[in-house]
Amino acid sequence: MGMHYYMAPLEAITTYTYRQAHAKVYGPLDKYFIPFLETHEKRDFKTRELQEILPEHNEGIYVVPQILTNKADGFIRLGKALKDYGYQEINLNLGCPSKTVVTKGKGSGFLAFPEELDCFLDNIFEALGSELKLSVKTRIGKEKPEEFPRLLEIFNRYPLEELIIHPRVQTDGYKNYPRMEMYDLAAKESKNPICYNGDLFNQEKLEKFQKERPDTDCLMIGRGFLMNPGLLHPETGRKEFWEFHDLVYHGYLERDLGGYRNVLFKMKELWLYQVKLFPEVKGLEKKIKKLQTQQEYEQLMGKLQTVS
Ligand SMILES: Cc1cc2nc3c(=O)[nH]c(=O)nc-3n(C[C@H](O)[C@H](O)[C@H](O)COP(=O)(O)O)c2cc1C
Structure with missing residues (x-):
């Protein structure tokens, strides 16, 4: 089984322009994640969001749109709209650490409400599970890594396409280090396929990770590509x-x-x-x-x- 590599969604940075250029020179990667879409009152997509999801802007590459919300009905509506554009897979953002998002209980803020999250997942799987592949990109908790086992138990109740794990808590922001013990817990206990994300900034870090965790077959990379778009192609310059x-x-x-x-x-x-x-x-x-x-x-x- 080969390794799978994904491009992380980075708001306003990994735009369709960026994704297409990267795919043309270095790709294609297995998946490219579109930075988060939000729900709106009067329409499905803002102009800028529509630009990101239009099929003609994503030709030739496998892209996965991501939704940032804690309202099941909004997620379902956007999911259906995305399906109408031809998408087969969508991703839920449970990772965004930004204050404005978190105070509304969205992104990694949603992780502080495990029961509501369970109910949300139940609803979206009920409504969309048969027509769309649903995946989750998550942090390991709001305040403490110890929140993760309970969250993992909840994720295990649903047939996720995959669980992408950035093993920091919300309050870490991008500081401190990925809590590898919680990623290893997921590797052991997750019923869903998992994908690792976090701090794979250069070839040495990538090699070290792959040597220490040979069973991981899926990596999502964000800032590593920004720092060196040829990260996976040492033969390029x-x-x-x-x-x-x-x-x-x-x-x-x-x-x-x-x-x-x-x-x-x-x-x-x-x-x-x-x-x-x-x-x-x-x-x-x-x-x-x-x-x-x-x-x-x-x-x-x-x-x-x-x-x-
Ligand atoms: C500027 C910036 C924007 C980001 N936007 C998103 C986003 O839209 N959706 C998301 O799930 N994560 C977002 N992230 C998080 C990244 O996808 C990724 O999880 C994080 O950068 C850790 O991976 P890395 O160490 O490989 O960069 C963003 C991160 C940064 C720095």
Whole structure:
């Protein structure tokens, strides 16, 4: 059985433009997760969300839309709308640690209400279980890792397509370290297939993980791809990186993002991670932060392309 690799959903970062560029240069991966969709009162999708799910924007790759809600009826409605767009699989977000989300009892905030979560899962499986594959992406608790065994018991009651585990609690944010003992518990006790997610930032970390946990056959990677889109392809180098970069950049230029400022904003966000690929360029992060115009951006990129 081969390894399966997934691209994690990163809100506003792993856009369809990013996913397509990545698949073209380095892929395709087994699955690409679309950053979370929310429910709205008057319509199923906001324009930006619709752009992400349109089949013509996801051609040739297997994508899984993700929903962030704690209301079963909203999840069911969106699930049906997604099915109408041709999707066979959708994912529930139980991981988002952001305060505004958590205070509404959504994302990893939902983990503090195990009974409600059980009821929610019961409802969505009842309504959608026969027509859609349902998976969950979860943290291991709201405050303490000790919450996880009970949550796992609940997940075990449902035929999940898979359970993707980021073994931090909400209050960790992205600090501290993944609590591997809770991932190992899931590996032992989960009735559903599991997938590991968290801090696989470079080849050494990937190799160490795979050596220590040879039974895990599914890995989801987020920031590792941002820092090095060629993470799974050590045979690639700067040439492929620039090919990838140009696809993303030109993709954004061609989209209607409401002006160059927004293109620049998106590229700067990516460069917060991508600077790691250019350790020999002193002060790169600062230089990128200061960029204001298209000319400045393209000049700096031109220079960077000649350093290697
Ligand atoms: C900027 C940012 C945006 C994210 N957006 C989402 C999201 O929309 N849905 C989700 O389930 N997780 C989201 N995550 C969490 C990632 O999918 C992933 O679980 C996390 O980054 C840990 O994996 P990694 O260490 O491989 O990056 C986000 C994380 C970051 C840093």
